[in-house]
Amino acid sequence: MIAAHTVAQVRAAEGRVMARLPAGLLMQRAAAAVDVESARILREVAGGVVGRRVVVLAGAGDNGGDALFAAARTARRGADVLVLTTSGRVHAAGAAAARAAGARVRPFAPEDTALCAEADLLLDGIAGIGGSGGLREPLRPLPAALDADGGPVVLALDLPSGLDADAGRLDAAVLPADVTLTFGTAKPCHLLGPAARTCGRLVVVDIGITGELPAPSVRRLEPVDAARAWRRARPEDDKYSRGVVGVVAGGADYTGAAVLAVEGAVRAGAGMVRYGGPAHPAELVRHVRPEVVVGPGRVQAWVLGPGVAPDDEEQGARIAAALASGEPAVVDAGALARLPEGLAPQHVLTPHAGELARLLATLGRDVDRAAVEADPAAHAHDAARATGATVLLKGTVTTVAGPGGDVVTAASATPWLSTAGAGDVLAGILGTVLAGHAGALAADPTRAAELAAVAAVVHGRAAALAAAGGPVAARDVADAVPAALTSLPGW
Numbered sequence: 285m286i287a288a289h290t291v292a293q294v295r296a297a298e299g300r301v302m303a304r305l306p307a308g309l310l311m312q313r314a315a316a317a318v319d320v321e322s323a324r325i326l327r328e329v330a331g332g333v334v335g336r337r338v339v340v341l342a343g344a345g346d347n348g349g350d351a352l353f354a355a356a357r358t359a360r361r362g363a364d365v366l367v368l369t370t371s372g373r374v375h376a377a378g379a380a381a382a383r384a385a386g387a388r389v390r391p392f393a394p395e396d397t398a399l400c401a402e403a404d405l406l407l408d409g410i411a412g413i414g415g416s417g418g419l420r421e422p423l424r425p426l427p428a429a430l431d432a433d434g435g436p437v438v439l440a441l442d443l444p445s446g447l448d449a450d451a452g453r454l455d456a457a458v459l460p461a462d463v464t465l466t467f468g469t470a471k472p473c474h475l476l477g478p479a480a481r482t483c484g485r486l487v488v489v490d491i492g493i494t495g496e497l498p499a500p501s502v503r504r505l506e507p508v509d510a511a512r513a514w515r516r517a518r519p520e521d522d523k524y525s526r527g528v529v530g531v532v533a534g535g536a537d538y539t540g541a542a543v544l545a546v547e548g549a550v551r552a553g554a555g556m557v558r559y560g561g562p563a564h565p566a567e568l569v570r571h572v573r574p575e576v577v578v579g580p581g582r583v584q585a586w587v588l589g590p591g592v593a594p595d596d597e598e599q600g601a602r603i604a605a606a607l608a609s610g611e612p613a614v615v616d617a618g619a620l621a622r623l624p625e626g627l628a629p630q631h632v633l634t635p636h637a638g639e640l641a642r643l644l645a646t647l648g649r650d651v652d653r654a655a656v657e658a659d660p661a662a663h664a665h666d667a668a669r670a671t672g673a674t675v676l677l678k679g680t681v682t683t684v685a686g687p688g689g690d691v692v693t694a695a696s697a698t699p700w701l702s703t704a705g706a707g708d709v710l711a712g713i714l715g716t717v718l719a720g721h722a723g724a725l726a727a728d729p730t731r732a733a734e735l736a737a738v739a740a741v742v743h744g745r746a747a748a749l750a751a752a753g754g755p756v757a758a759r760d761v762a763d764a765v766p767a768a769l770t771s772l773p774g775w
């Protein structure tokens with residue numbers, strides 16, 4: 285898991301640690317880590333450090349201070365270091381250290397853009413967690429000038445300058461990085477889409493504040509976390525203790541989604557899958573999966589809505605009864621169009637951006653699909669708060685928001701996964717995860733956010749296995765779930 289904390293959380297933790305330490309020590313730890321990473325990168329891309337061209341952009345605040353002290357260390361290794369200050373103010377002790385180590389230090393001028401593009405390594409210390417409002421002039425043309433083959437490796441200190449540390453939005457000019465070294469803990473912008481795409485490879489540097497940090501505001505689940513959370517079959521298990529998944533999907537005119545949701549649930553290892561729906565999809569489901577039981581009965585978690593038409597009264601009644609039972613449920617597609625009052629965290633809504641925009645519009649918000657895609661976490665969170673449910677928003681980064689404010693993300697393994705039916709399979713997988721943890725969810729329904737992200741990780745991994753770098757069909761994703769599970773590190 286990668287944990288991210290907000291600026292306020294980081295500043296509070298840093299304040300407590302700094303009060304116990306000699307002044308400037310945390311900055312030295314940050315600068316030392318930057319120097320080590322810089323030397324590693326220079327050896328990798330330029331074959332060595334001595335004489336290699338390093339340009340350092342240093343802003344007015346402590347992010348610039350980190351950059352200046354790092355510049356001093358790297359200059360002492362023999363690199364050819366040029367520091368360009370990007371503001372009238374500069375960290376005085378840092379600038380003195382850089383000069384004393386042999387680095388040149390002068391203000392950035394617009395014509396320096398070409399110098400930046402020719403460097404082997406560019407350090408971005410313009411702004412960190414104190415930054416706001418995007419890149420300023422005269423730096424705005426810089427990203428476009430660097431966006432060419434053979435440009436420098438861009439190493440961002442703490443975060444790519446121009447990002448808002450606390451948000452996933454990308455609505456202002458940003459200097460995208462190849463590598464981001466972040467200090468103490470990741471920040472929300474590193475994990476939330478679309479900002480996360482500008483961070484490149486993320487490295488979290490331990491500067492000694494971890495013990496002072498509270499529970500993270502945002503978490504990214506990794507495959508190893510999915511392995512840890514996945515409920516294994518135990519010798520004493522029977523099909524009921526493994527978890528029974530009730531699937532209300534498809535309708536008289538729609539059958540494929542019913543089959544795919546059932547496939548997802550079966551392949552993820554449900555103890556039993558019950559199907560609820562009219563005769564036509566039921567026959568097909570039984571034909572494809574003879575192990576499925578058709579008709580009502582005991583259920584530990586529900587998958588509601590894939591392939592259900594908004595005006596299907598028969599399926600609508602089944603969905604309403606399932607939601608009223610209070611059991612954990614995946615609320616997908618057709619079921620999203622008829623949300624009742626009184627949803628709770630164990631109800632996981634699984635919209636894509638367009639469905640979330642429609643859902644928010646019914647709640648009185650003025651948003652469209654583009655607005656949701658521009659800030660997925662904020663909109664998922666808004667919907668979670670307004671409905672009381674957990675919201676899993678599908679996308680390149682899957683974003684899960686709980687009504688209490690926690691956000692859990694999972695990076696999708698392959699863009700090929702955006703294919704018809706893939707969402708039905710995810711709903712089935714998630715149904716099995718919720719059913720397997722029904723006891724834990726009864727004790728703490730807010731665990732649904734993490735479990736939803738676990739399902740997304742496994743779904744993404746199954747897609748990557750099935751696709752093997754090329755196109756993939758939804759049913760193949762379901763078939764690949766067992767192999768995806770056993771391939772998880774730590775399984």
Ligand SMILES: NC(=O)C1=CN([C@@H]2O[C@H](COP(=O)(O)OP(=O)(O)OC[C@H]3O[C@@H](n4cnc5c(N)ncnc54)[C@H](O)[C@@H]3O)[C@@H](O)[C@H]2O)[C@@H](O)CC1
Nearest residue numbers: 298310311314344345346347411412413414415416418442
């Ligand atoms: N507080 C601490 O204990 C530590 C802080 N560290 C560094 O300090 C940073 C935070 O320092 P600060 O609070 O001084 O803030 P920053 O240095 O992140 O940024 C604030 C400064 O940059 C200017 N600025 C704001 N937005 C800008 C923009 N869009 N373009 C250009 N300039 C902009 C502001 O005028 C202000 O002077 C962290 O991100 C991290 O890099 C590290 O040294 C580790 C320890």
Ligand SMILES: [K+]
Nearest residue numbers: 408411443445
């Ligand atoms: K930065």
